[in-house]
Amino acid sequence: MRAALKEAEKARKIDEVPVGCVIVYNDKIIARGHNLKEKKKQAILHAEIVAIQKACKKLDTWCLDECDIYVTLEPCMMCTGSIILSRFRNLYYGTPDPKGGCTDSLIQIKQIKGLNHHPNVHSGILQQECSEILTSFFREKRKKPKKDKSQFKVNL
């Protein structure tokens, strides 16, 4: 999760909502990603999607069932879905997202019986640091003139 936090820091430096992600296979980090939504003008380019694309290329398979994914923020609906589709063994996340999280917050995936895969979910990993980087980012945004912060009115 320390490595995922470093990724979140990269996002913060380019004025993206600071969320970071790494993917681990055989005890090694094989892919890293941070949020690139604004830079690449793609709402789908959350940290998890960026890292999953890299991991699939690296392992030459869509099936990441021997991999674990670490992300600083509870995944949204899209990213939770992508983690299920990619068959991750374990999902570790830092801080919950009561407004958009779809692993345990808005949706509790363990309650959805029809899903064809359920990763093991571990939450609260380095929660304070994962939360603080987001809180301080939005605190800074609120200090800036409205024009600059308009893009962050809505959730990630």
Added chain:
Amino acid sequence: MRAALKEAEKARKIDEVPVGCVIVYNDKIIARGHNLKEKKKQAILHAEIVAIQKACKKLDTWCLDECDIYVTLEPCMMCTGSIILSRFRNLYYGTPDPKGGCTDSLIQIKQIKGLNHHPNVHSGILQQECSEILTSFFREKRKKPKKDKSQFKVNL
């Protein structure tokens, strides 16, 4: 939806689960996509994700709030999330997916109050044709030896 069905046919021809998608802006199709999961070895490359990437590039924005998305099959959790994140105005889909659909089947997005955007959802558009292309694809798969169909054991 006829154009989305043509995309599904393209997927079928390359032995992918036949799902197709188009995105409409100002009464014109600006992006097309079909399922490329097996070909590109990326579980995230569903028809919707492929088309959304193209539409964002074309319009040079992540915010597709003046666009409508047409897809032959009810979107999965990942794709439903990506449609919400990209702020689509309308989602039109062909046939429901009781095993993996997360717009109305496994999850009913209109029941989730915390989401920061809700597209208008229209289902059952050319439902019979959208269903038939999938049914006939899996019927053919079942005829083939087990070795060939192993990759389709699990849901899309």
